[in-house]
Amino acid sequence: MAERGNGGGAKPETAERPRGCALVTGASRGIGAASARALAREGWPTVVNYRSDASGADRVAAEIADAGGRALALQADVSDPDRVKGLFASAEAELGPVLCLVNNAGMRADGLSPQITDEQWRAVLDANLDGAFHTTRAALGGMLRARFGRIVNIASVVGPRANPGQANYAASKAGLIGMTRTVAAEVARRGVTVNAVAPGLVETKLTEDVAGNGLLERIPARRAGTPEEVAACVRFLASTDAAYVTGTTLTVDGGMSA
Amino acid sequence: MATAVTTESVESKLFAALKEMGAEGEVTREATFEQLDVDSLDLVELAQVVEDEFGVELGGDDVKDLQTVGEAVDLVVAKAA
Numbered sequence A: 001m002a003e004r005g006n007g008g009g010a011k012p013e014t015a016e017r018p019r020g021c022a023l024v025t026g027a028s029r030g031i032g033a034a035s036a037r038a039l040a041r042e043g044w045p046t047v048v049n050y051r052s053d054a055s056g057a058d059r060v061a062a063e064i065a066d067a068g069g070r071a072l073a074l075q076a077d078v079s080d081p082d083r084v085k086g087l088f089a090s091a092e093a094e095l096g097p098v099l100c101l102v103n104n105a106g107m108r109a110d111g112l113s114p115q116i117t118d119e120q121w122r123a124v125l126d127a128n129l130d131g132a133f134h135t136t137r138a139a140l141g142g143m144l145r146a147r148f149g150r151i152v153n154i155a156s157v158v159g160p161r162a163n164p165g166q167a168n169y170a171a172s173k174a175g176l177i178g179m180t181r182t183v184a185a186e187v188a189r190r191g192v193t194v195n196a197v198a199p200g201l202v203e204t205k206l207t208e209d210v211a212g213n214g215l216l217e218r219i220p221a222r223r224a225g226t227p228e229e230v231a232a233c234v235r236f237l238a239s240t241d242a243a244y245v246t247g248t249t250l251t252v253d254g255g256m257s258a
Numbered sequence B: 001m002a003t004a005v006t007t008e009s010v011e012s013k014l015f016a017a018l019k020e021m022g023a024e025g026e027v028t029r030e031a032t033f034e035q036l037d038v039d040s041l042d043l044v045e046l047a048q049v050v051e052d053e054f055g056v057e058l059g060g061d062d063v064k065d066l067q068t069v070g071e072a073v074d075l076v077v078a079k080a081a
C-alpha cells in the first residue's frame, strides 16, 4: 500500500524480530540438524521436522534443550500437502507462527537419465521441490501478517550446473532456485526475505558414498564442507542483519564453482 | 478458538484489518479495493486474517474477482455457512 512511505515497502528493520518460531525440514541429521541448532542458538524456538528418523530428531531436540534452547521434534513428510498443513498447525499451536522456515529436506535417487524410473523422478521432485512449495505456501500467510519472515531454501551447486547421473536432483534444485527468486519478489515489500543456500560437497549421510571418487581434487579448498559451515550461512540469512538480502543464492562450496 | 461468523463480526474485523494495513480513505462496504489502494498481496494477507479469526479458508480463485469490501464480507459469511 502506498501509505507506508519508503516506496510502499516495509520499513527498514531494527534488530527486533517478532515472536514466532523457526521450522527446519529434514532436521534429524546433517545440514538440517546443524541449521536447527544454529537457529536455536540465535534464540528461535525451533521445530525439528523429520520424515522417518524419529530418534535422530529427538536427539537434535534434546541437544537444543540441553544448550538452553527450545525445540520440538515433529514428524511430517513434506511431499504430502496435508501432512504439511498438520505440521504447521502443530508448530503454531506450540511455538507460535513460523517466521523462519528452512527448506532443507531433500534426497537423491541417482541414475543416468535414460535409466531414471518414474518413481525415482517423482520421489526426488516431490521431496526437494514440491515439499518446499508446500511449506512455503503454509508459512507465508503468517509471515505477511507479521511483516517479517525468513525463508531459506537449501539448494545445491548441482542444478545451476550439470552433474551427470542427477537429472532429477538437478531439476529439483534448479526449480527451487527459480521458486526462491520469484517468491522473494512477491513478498519483499512485507519484510519477508527468501533466499537459497547452495552447498557443494558436504559430509553427511547423503554423500557418504561419493566423497572418494577424486572429487576433492575439483574443490579448491581440497576438502568437503561441514554441516555447520552451511548452517552458518542459514543463520546469517535468517538474521535481522540480512533484511536487505533477498532472492539470492549463497554458494558455500569451497570454491568449487568459482 | 475461531470467532463466530456473522456479517457484523466479519465486517468489523475486515474493516479494522484494512485500516491497520493502511487503506487509503474511508473503509466502507461500498469502497472498492482499488480505491483503498489494496493490492493483491494485501488480499492474501486479508485472507490470512480471515483464516486466523474465523477459520474460513479463502483461496486465490475466491479472492481474485473481489471488487468491494462488502463482497469480501459476504463471501466469508457465505463460505462459513
Ligand SMILES: NC(=O)c1ccc[n+]([C@@H]2O[C@H](COP(=O)([O-])OP(=O)(O)OC[C@H]3O[C@@H](n4cnc5c(N)ncnc54)[C@H](OP(=O)(O)O)[C@@H]3O)[C@@H](O)[C@H]2O)c1
Residues within 6 Å of the ligand: A025, A026, A027, A028, A029, A030, A031, A032, A049, A050, A051, A052, A053, A054, A076, A077, A078, A079, A103, A104, A105, A106, A107, A126, A127, A131, A154, A155, A156, A157, A198, A199, A200, A201, A202, A203, A204, A205, A206, A207
Ligand atoms: N550433503 C551435501 O553434499 C549436499 C550438497 C548440496 C545440497 N545438499 C542438500 O542439503 C539438504 C540436506 O542434506 P544432507 O546432506 O543433510 O542430507 P541427509 O543427511 O540425508 O538429511 C536429509 C534429511 O532430510 C529428511 N527428509 C528427506 N526427505 C524428506 C521428506 N519428504 N520430508 C521430510 N523430511 C525429509 C531426512 O529425514 P528422514 O531420514 O527421516 O527421512 C533427513 O533428516 C538436502 O536438501 C540436500 O539436497 C546437500
